[in-house]
């Protein structure tokens with residue numbers, strides 16, 4: 001079965017690129033059909049262009065409210081027959097319009113060991129606190145990084161390293177974990193946090 005995936009991203013797009021390349025190179029049963037980006041000049045847009053992936057650039061400012069904004073996104077996803085949504089640095093809470101149509105089919109990656117450090121700047125906050133660091137992939141619900149956890153990985157790293165070194169290692173870990181979970185989802189495996 002050819003599963004059609006949409007990735008939502010607002011920033012650099014390293015997770016977008018890792019996921020898209022993995023699918024292009026390793027899976028003939030899935031396709032990243034489109035990028036949905038809510039920031040006009042985000043670097044992820046160029047990454048999608050280079051991989052010939054269609055992009056919807058859309059700003060909530062152009063709509064009356066979140067419902068109208070998400071309805072427009074939904075129209076596009078339905079036109080593209082999207083089965084699965086992967087959030088990869090999309091900086092908005094998903095609202096009911098999308099959640100109700102894609103029940104248990106919206107996944108997110110977050111740079112902390114949830115439920116610790118939900119929300120913005122999670123990596124920096126956990127680094128500054130000298131807390132255990134790691135990455136979580138989870139289902140998306142209406143809360144801020146509160147959905148059911150699919151899988152987590154700790155970062156085993158020397159905590160005397162500078163933040164930017166740790167940040168790079170965290171990104172590598174994110175890419176590995178997100179790809180691993182995506183493969184599991186595509187294989188139809190049931191996952192629980194291990």
Ligand code: GRF
Nearest residue numbers: 012013014015089109110111
């Ligand atoms: C990642 O740290 C991800 O966990 C968070 O947003 C960041 C996106 O990074 N949700 P990138 O744009 O994929 O490089």
